Amino acid sequence: MKQFLQQSRSLRALTLYFALVALFCLAFADLAVSTRSPGHELWLMARGLLTPQIPDTHQWLDAALYTLTFSLQGVVLAALCGFIFAIFYHRAWVRFLAAFLRSIHEVFWALIFIQIFGISTLAGVLAIALPFSGTMAKVYGEQLEEIDRAPARAIAPGRNNSVSQFFYAKLPLALHAMRHYTAYRMECAIRSSVVLGFIGLPTLGFHLETALRTGEYSAASALLLTLLAMIYSLRFWFRAKLLWLLVPAVFIARPLTADWHGDNLARFLWDCVPAPIREGWAPEKTLRWLGWLGEQAASGGWNTFLLAQIALVLTGLFALAGSTLNSSHFMRGWVRACGDGLLLILRSLPEYLLNFIGLIVLGPSMLPAIIAITLHNGAIIGHLLGKHSDEVAPAVMPSGPLSRFAYHYVPTLYQRFLAYCFYRWEIIIRETAMLGILGIPTLGFYIDSAFEFLRFDVAMILILVSAAMTMAADIISRRLRQQFLQLA
């Protein structure tokens, strides 16, 4: 009992610290609404949403096919690599490599690969496959670690890590969870594939960006519904049996091609060497360059931190409240189905897209990004948490929904809730940095500018800064999880 009290006190303190940091950040954040008549634009959007229309069927089919092939090829390659990493996940350098791969956002990978391979299938597929393999390595690795060790010990006592032991006594135990997770990654890959269209690859996002930018909301609505349809239909076609057919089919339909020339790669790599070394600058000039670079890294990093911490706490609040929509403690029957449907729709919309729409409606500030990240991540956590709450026994004393929420629901689920939030923390930082591409002054803004002026050395350094921030969040959240949360 004493231990329990101590633990709940420390959880409360932990929450308080995060909330205080977010409040502190709020004081510095730019949250202005600068459009004068957001209502009008919203009305146009709503009208467009209800009247979906495909202006060019051929173009639409082509984009849909590209979206599918990018995501399927990316996930298949990522699952293979991730699986191999997971086998060796006990080695520190594998864990580091996986953490590094996933700390750089798909969009940044794509910007790099477009430089090397041109606008091509290979660039798109690699941009998805690399970060995803890092994420899948982590989850597969943890799933393999969490299995019951007894069968493995029983087969070959004393020996550890033999190949047959792995395939007969370890893998089968984790396989179900791994399959389940791979299906979820496929959903993420479709989202990522759409987002890559926004920066020029030929997926649905390419036309979605055009449609949103020019206010053709009916076309945008059709594309959006296509995205949702793809994600919802996953459960019908993303199955082991069909994949034996589908995977070769997509590799034949859209083979991995690239505008590939050795000298493009050589030149790109040469350009990635920091300018002072590449061009042999004098120390004075180098110092000026370093000052200029440092300013961008500092300002970008600071804004990324501000935005991410605010978004993290709001994500938590939204997730706690939103999870009740998918919880048997509060909703039943069709009401719950609707509530869960709402969370699933919010979860299906990429934060890049939500931010893009937010910028049109609210104008340029950090507000659209905060809303976008909160809705997307909050819906993901909310959905999971709600589902998890079904395992919790109903409250013993009958009481109203509000007191049930405050005195039964939240306290019993709080550890699980914090664990989910910490898991999302690194992802939120990664996303925040990336959203700068849309104009908020986080790291992505400066990275995009560096690409704009072909300063690949600067782009690489700033991408490494964002990777370092993401990995720092990963490490801290792992420590916090170990220290404060004892989950089975």
Added chain:
Amino acid sequence: MRYLTALLVLLVSLCASAADTQRPQFTFTAIPDQNEAELIRRFQQVADYLSKELDMDVKYIPVKSYPAAITAFRNNQVQLAWFGGLSGVQARKAVPGSQAIAQGYEDQFFKSYFIAHSSTGLKPGDKLPQALAGKTFTFGSKGSTSGRLMPEFYIRQAFGKAPEQVFSRVGFSGDHSRTIALVQSGAYDVGAVNYSVWDKAVANGDVDTSKVSVIWTTPTYADYQWTVRGDIDQQFGAGFQDRLTKALLGITDKAILDGFPRSKFVPANNHTYDAVEQTAKQIGLLDDF
């Protein structure tokens, strides 16, 4: 092992694509400085015209950003491009030997407009009003000549400070059409825009001039041009660059010219853009510290 097989498949498909490029395809692109639909209409006409004049298949590929256009040019994905002043300078730096071959007649004396939302109360004048300070401001694309480079140069000249220090908020709309839309909606108080895109939008009735109007016009400078890669004759046979230049200068079809809108195309060379390059260096957009 399966991973190795996948790698093998990947390499084979790479070789296959390399074999495909044996017979060169002539492709061009353009910086996406405005509405995509408008660009596709305009450059599809140019592609058809060039296909006929050069008696070969000419393809236009649309891109999403200025650097994407430069990268495609640099990587020989396109051999010809319609660049802005600054992006042309960047592209020619990235591909040594490449040449500016033609510009629009109007591009010899191009200009930018500063436009303002009516609620700011700013009035048209013959210099940049000091009342601009503290307003919100949007450029076009980060790498645009008429939407970024020249406006920034004149802002620095008038205020002696970087735009970020003059205005309360500085944004990059992405393209000129979007700049007009954002200032018209009031999302930004003031913006800088390509005069030709503005004039055409006003003529088409796409602008609500009671909400947004021109408050200042910059002095003139050289802007857009067609740039070809230096190795184009090696790729498509001796004399190809001359034939291409002739074809571009010989565009008389009013439908094509009005699409730009330009009255005709005139010869240009790399030195035409020396002043643009100098300006870009001065405000630190091209590597110089």
